[in-house]
Amino acid sequence: AASAAGSAVSSVASHAISGLLFGNFNPNYKKEDRKRMRYIQGKYAQAYGDSSDDPNSVIAAIDSDSKLRMTADGMKPANCFVDERAFDDALMMNFHPVPGHQGKFCASHAKAALGMIIEYQNQRRRRIYVPGVSSAGRPNDYINMFLEEMKSWLRNQLTLDNVCAEELERRHVYITKLKHDNYYWCFPQEIGEHKIHTVIDFVHERVCDALEVVQREEKNKSLQTLFMELNDNTVNAFEFGKSFLAYILYTSKKAGANLPNSSVFDGSTYEKGKLHRLLFKATHSVMKLYVADMRETDRRIENGEAGAIENGNGGVDDEDDDLCGEYDISVPEFVRESALTATVFHIYITDRRKNKWLLKKKYDDFVALHKLISNDFEATDKPLYLPPKYSRMFPSASEIIETGSRLRIYLLQAVSDPDGLMPATKSALAKFIGVKTLDVPEKAKLRKPENIPNYFVDMKSEYADQLVTAESKEDPAQKQLMAFRSTWGVEYTMKILDAYALLQRMATILGWTLEINHFFVSMFGNTLAFSKLPLKDLLSTQKDIMNKLLAIANEIFQYACDLNAQQQYKWHKNLQSSENELKRLRHHLEKGISVITRIETEHLDYQVQMRRLQDVAARFAPLMHRLDCSLPNIQSELGLPRTSTAQVMPSEPHSYSFMGITNGDGDLVADDALLITDGGGRDDSATRVEELPADEKKSYKDSKNIEPSSDIPEAGYEFAEPKYDSNQNSSMASSKGQHVPCESKDHSAVCTVS
Numbered sequence: 211a212a213s214a215a216g217s218a219v220s221s222v223a224s225h226a227i228s229g230l231l232f233g234n235f236n237p238n239y240k241k242e243d244r245k246r247m248r249y250i251q252g253k254y255a256q257a258y259g260d261s262s263d264d265p266n267s268v269i270a271a272i273d274s275d276s277k278l279r280m281t282a283d284g285m286k287p288a289n290c291f292v293d294e295r296a297f298d299d300a301l302m303m304n305f306h307p308v309p310g311h312q313g314k315f316c317a318s319h320a321k322a323a324l325g326m327i328i329e330y331q332n333q334r335r336r337r338i339y340v341p342g343v344s345s346a347g348r349p350n351d352y353i354n355m356f357l358e359e360m361k362s363w364l365r366n367q368l369t370l371d372n373v374c375a376e377e378l379e380r381r382h383v384y385i386t387k388l389k390h391d392n393y394y395w396c397f398p399q400e401i402g403e404h405k406i407h408t409v410i411d412f413v414h415e416r417v418c419d420a421l422e423v424v425q426r427e428e429k430n431k432s433l434q435t436l437f438m439e440l441n442d443n444t445v446n447a448f449e450f451g452k453s454f455l456a457y458i459l460y461t462s463k464k465a466g467a468n469l470p471n472s473s474v475f476d477g478s479t480y481e482k483g484k485l486h487r488l489l490f491k492a493t494h495s496v497m498k499l500y501v502a503d504m505r506e507t508d509r510r511i512e513n514g515e516a517g518a519i520e521n522g523n524g525g526v527d528d529e530d531d532d533l534c535g536e537y538d539i540s541v542p543e544f545v546r547e548s549a550l551t552a553t554v555f556h557i558y559i560t561d562r563r564k565n566k567w568l569l570k571k572k573y574d575d576f577v578a579l580h581k582l583i584s585n586d587f588e589a590t591d592k593p594l595y596l597p598p599k600y601s602r603m604f605p606s607a608s609e610i611i612e613t614g615s616r617l618r619i620y621l622l623q624a625v626s627d628p629d630g631l632m633p634a635t636k637s638a639l640a641k642f643i644g645v646k647t648l649d650v651p652e653k654a655k656l657r658k659p660e661n662i663p664n665y666f667v668d669m670k671s672e673y674a675d676q677l678v679t680a681e682s683k684e685d686p687a688q689k690q691l692m693a694f695r696s697t698w699g700v701e702y703t704m705k706i707l708d709a710y711a712l713l714q715r716m717a718t719i720l721g722w723t724l725e726i727n728h729f730f731v732s733m734f735g736n737t738l739a740f741s742k743l744p745l746k747d748l749l750s751t752q753k754d755i756m757n758k759l760l761a762i763a764n765e766i767f768q769y770a771c772d773l774n775a776q777q778q779y780k781w782h783k784n785l786q787s788s789e790n791e792l793k794r795l796r797h798h799l800e801k802g803i804s805v806i807t808r809i810e811t812e813h814l815d816y817q818v819q820m821r822r823l824q825d826v827a828a829r830f831a832p833l834m835h836r837l838d839c840s841l842p843n844i845q846s847e848l849g850l851p852r853t854s855t856a857q858v859m860p861s862e863p864h865s866y867s868f869m870g871i872t873n874g875d876g877d878l879v880a881d882d883a884l885l886i887t888d889g890g891g892r893d894d895s896a897t898r899v900e901e902l903p904a905d906e907k908k909s910y911k912d913s914k915n916i917e918p919s920s921d922i923p924e925a926g927y928e929f930a931e932p933k934y935d936s937n938q939n940s941s942m943a944s945s946k947g948q949h950v951p952c953e954s955k956d957h958s959a960v961c962t963v964s
Contacts, residue, residue, distance in 0.1 A: 670711075
């Protein structure tokens with residue numbers, strides 16, 4: 211007992227001395243406070259990281275800059291306050307929510323929770339502090355560190371741009387776990403205006419409110435939002451898929467951070483991107499056509515032109531014209547001074563701006579150009595073949611003209627689609643024809659991605675026999691393929707071609723989903739689910755492509771790892787980069803698959819969409835009635851122009867909706883749509899409610915033969931002439947002259963059919 215008493219006195223004395231020396235900023239925890247902080251850390255780790263009780267797992271779950279983190283010896287916080295100025299800054303609001311998002315109201319929840327915490331901290335700070343005896347209100351005690359971490363989370367997570375249901379759910383679980391077990395031991399009862407339990411309950415309530423709002427909003431995401439999310443993930447998956455295949459096939463040397471765009475990745479061999487160049491050739495038009503379509507649509511709308519699509523092939527017929535570039539080339543003449551001198555061809559080139567110039571080229575000039583650009587064209591589906599020179603030493607004029615015609619076709623093919631060429635090739639072609647840069651083809655010259663054949667499926671079919679037979683020493687392309695097979699084997703050569711084929715068609719479907727979202731979903735919204743567009747089949751195919759690509763990519767990477775292990779880890783120089791790209795590819799593919807599943811469940815189920823449509827239709831007429839009857843009052847009390855229009859309210863059991871006639875249960879009983887509108891907006895004179903003199907009202911009624919109902923007072927009503935089309939159905943015609951009073955103060959509004 212004496213020893214225990216002496217130890218207690220020594221502890222109090224040491225805390226008193228350190229408190230006198232360091233004031234309120236002594237960071238050391240007391241023994242009991244260390245246990246309480248470990249309790250808080252354990253609950254945090256269960257909600258955010260590993261649920262085990264291993265101390266290392268608990269520490270790993272806490273960020274290095276978190277106020278909950280402790281030093282290695284566990285004696286004090288790792289991120290403590292060092293002076294009073296830092297503590298004063300922490301007690302400021304310093305909260306600036308990001309503007310621009312509607313509906314979540316999370317910023318208001320965050321601001322209220324921050325205000326409650328800061329008020330409680332100021333209250334604790336004003337409490338009497340006795341060094342060594344009482345530590346309440348000290349900036350570096352465990353309660354203040356707990357509250358500082360909570361404030362940091364509110365500022366960083368509960369903002370309009372960052373908030374998501376998953377993060378709110380984790381914070382909800384964290385606070386709920388704190389309240390269980392040893393809650394009252396960890397946070398003892400207090401005396402004061404604000405208590406720690408009240409603060410935690412208030413923050414927890416705000417988190418729960420924000421969680422419910424965000425969950426409801428995410429559940430009711432529009433089809434356009436989900437399509438946008440799907441397109442973003444598909445674009446990212448496509449790019450990371452290309453990077454993964456580039457790194458996994460480039461085994462010989464250490465590649466840099468941007469292998470697909472480096473000079474070593476020239477497309478000369480399969481290892482150096484021959485398949486990659488072929489994929490680029492097949493898919494580069496996806497985004498260009500999408501941007502060109504948007505630009506052309508905006509131009510037509512601004513000019514008041516009717517929307518017209520010439521054909522479904524992006525401006526070309528079924529047979530693609532390989533020579534439809536931006537330059538008009540002709541070789542009308544040649545010059546040959548003598549039989550012993552070389553022939554000089556006069557080549558006239560005209561660009562799309564009608565600029566015309568003359569080139570004087572010999573056949574040897576074309577030979578030199580072909581050496582520079584032929585390898586790049588070999589990696590595409592349009593290899594260049596240099597026409598042979600005339601066979602005789604002394605050719606006739608007709609033979610020279612024929613050679614000039616073939617050289618013209620050769621040059622037209624070379625410059626027809628510069629976007630699919632390497633930079634060195636484009637530079638050589640531009641220098642040859644005498645321009646700084648080659649003109650890019652307009653949208654009309656691009657092919658729709660679906661009209662481009664899947665080159666990799668064709669390659670599998672073409673080389674199926676050669677892959678399993680002996681090498682051929684004659685065909686260079688076959689020799690390259692055989693060398694590629696010797697590295698990867700027949701099975702995985704086929705899998706690599708399958709991966710490229712899947713990427714090409716994933717880009718094709720991406721072009722469709724981009725077009726559908728921008729032009730159709732943005733206009734028709736969720737009702738597009740009722741159209742004849744095969745949305746479900748389209749998205750199901752994209753999901754199958756993503757699943758198959760993910761499985762093949764994992765198999766290729768695992769096979770590469772096994773080969774590298776068999777060769778003492780000296781074969782593959784870029785496995786780490788391949789793994790990084792595979793992780794990114796996997797992340798975006800899984801996100802895309804989940805978005806497609808959600809679209810299929812929430813927006814493409816016919817019965818679910820019909821129930822949602824009926825619910826919205828049932829809300830339309832009551833909302834219209836509330837607006838018609840209340841908006842004039844608001845305009846009157848604020849002294850604003852009275853521009854609202856009252857509409858007829860059909861009686862039960864049938865009601866009119868913007869999609870048709872419904873019965874009392876909300877079921878559609880007639881297909882004829884009745885669009886309820888004010889007939890022209892705020893400036894339409896027919897929508898403005900004005901008080902007419904009694905004699906004018908009477909003469910107007912007599913001229914129109916309208917007999918008002920006997921139970922409606924004559925004074926204070928305007929009888930507007932109904933607007934309707936004589937070709938509309940009888941239900942519209944029979945409503946002519948109907949009117950009901952609106953619940954406005956001056957009874958000057960009238961409900962009419964427009």
